[in-house]
Amino acid sequence: MEHGSLTDLSSSTFSLIDEDHTLANSVRFTLNQDPRVQFCGYSIPHPSDNKVNIRVQTTGDPAKDVLKDALQNLMLMCKHVRTTFDDTVNDFRATEKVEHIDINSDR
Amino acid sequence: MGVDNSVTLESFCKNLKIEVIELTEDTMEFDMIGIDASLANAFRRILIAEVPTMAIENVLMVNNTSVIPDEVLAHRLGLIPLNADPKLFEYLSEHDTPNERNTIVFKLAVSCKKGSPRLTVKSDQLKWLPGGSELEMESPTPSAKPRTYTSFSRSQDSMPEFANKPLGVKHQDIIIDKLGPGQAIELEAHAVKGIGKVHAKWSPVATAWYRMLPEVILLKEIKGVDAEKLVKKCPVNVFDIEDVGKGGKKAVVANPRACTLCRECIRGVNEPQVELRRAKDHFI
Numbered sequence: 546m547e548h549g550s551l552t553d554l555s556s557s558t559f560s561l562i563d564e565d566h567t568l569a570n571s572v573r574f575t576l577n578q579d580p581r582v583q584f585c586g587y588s589i590p591h592p593s594d595n596k597v598n599i600r601v602q603t604t605g606d607p608a609k610d611v612l613k614d615a616l617q618n619l620m621l622m623c624k625h626v627r628t629t630f631d632d633t634v635n636d637f638r639a640t641e642k643v644e645h646i647d648i649n650s651d652r
Numbered sequence: 653m654g655v656d657n658s659v660t661l662e663s664f665c666k667n668l669k670i671e672v673i674e675l676t677e678d679t680m681e682f683d684m685i686g687i688d689a690s691l692a693n694a695f696r697r698i699l700i701a702e703v704p705t706m707a708i709e710n711v712l713m714v715n716n717t718s719v720i721p722d723e724v725l726a727h728r729l730g731l732i733p734l735n736a737d738p739k740l741f742e743y744l745s746e747h748d749t750p751n752e753r754n755t756i757v758f759k760l761a762v763s764c765k766k767g768s769p770r771l772t773v774k775s776d777q778l779k780w781l782p783g784g785s786e787l788e789m790e791s792p793t794p795s796a797k798p799r800t801y802t803s804f805s806r807s808q809d810s811m812p813e814f815a816n817k818p819l820g821v822k823h824q825d826i827i828i829d830k831l832g833p834g835q836a837i838e839l840e841a842h843a844v845k846g847i848g849k850v851h852a853k854w855s856p857v858a859t860a861w862y863r864m865l866p867e868v869i870l871l872k873e874i875k876g877v878d879a880e881k882l883v884k885k886c887p888v889n890v891f892d893i894e895d896v897g898k899g900g901k902k903a904v905v906a907n908p909r910a911c912t913l914c915r916e917c918i919r920g921v922n923e924p925q926v927e928l929r930r931a932k933d934h935f936i
Contacts, residue, residue, distance in 0.1 A: 567697040570690040578661075618661055622691070625665050626684075633682070637672040 554607040763836030776824035
């Protein structure tokens, strides 16, 4: 749900249902990376309702597009974290196994 | 804030480093360097609340004459961790029928004979029923074939994913109940897939936390007797002595990772010698 003015597309508030700090804080962080963003913040109107309000104000570009780009960036960042993590864990497991083999062969 | 907020995607990808410190079957400790607090917190929250697992949800009681009431026993059964890969199962919603792709069926049938001592019911007595439910539902027409509470089209035994790894509980020695002489329990438990947000029994982790790497900076060079005093003060041995030539001793920061920020090293000294901070993008 987007609340914004019809004439000024560069600032609007997005209300997301069924979300909480997990997504909102990360989206706010990626929005901050974007140089087109003048102001961005999020608030939770009431902790019992599962709603999040994200406010985006840009330097001219429509706020919808900027938010979409930020979400895409977040997805790519998470994908990268996942691949890095998988590689690191596999390397760690491989080196652990090698050590085990070495110990056994010494005996 | 002291942090440059105009980081782009490429520089994030280049700067991100993950190091695994410890990895066992039940615990893991790893470092993330170059990531922001909001992402690290999001990962922690997702680990606790949104990674799916299998846990017992519906319990069909046939007989329960133990001292523990039905609902408390069902609650305890729900909290038992199961050795089942949630990726192999689908979610069960209210309108679906329970079948072999979204339910695991366990059976518990224990009784304590009169005259024998108290019997402890442990989690290894939960038997997996790969063929589905054995209890029959009441059907309106008595002559029709009786239906059970689950409609398994084929036995889970025959599915290739379960061929090598039979499903069961993770730990065999969890105490479920205690029976006195003459008491018995007979029940069937159905396990389904869920996430921790709905109920904590579906949370895959006992807990997950993160902390930022402490940075310990010596503002001045500390030598000689002062150095030894500093090393002794710290309860977790963050500082160490380095021998500089001519028998002089200098204090160096050897193990900042162990620092618990207890501030013992600052107490009792008149002028600030040690500064304690947290590294803003290094998460353990």
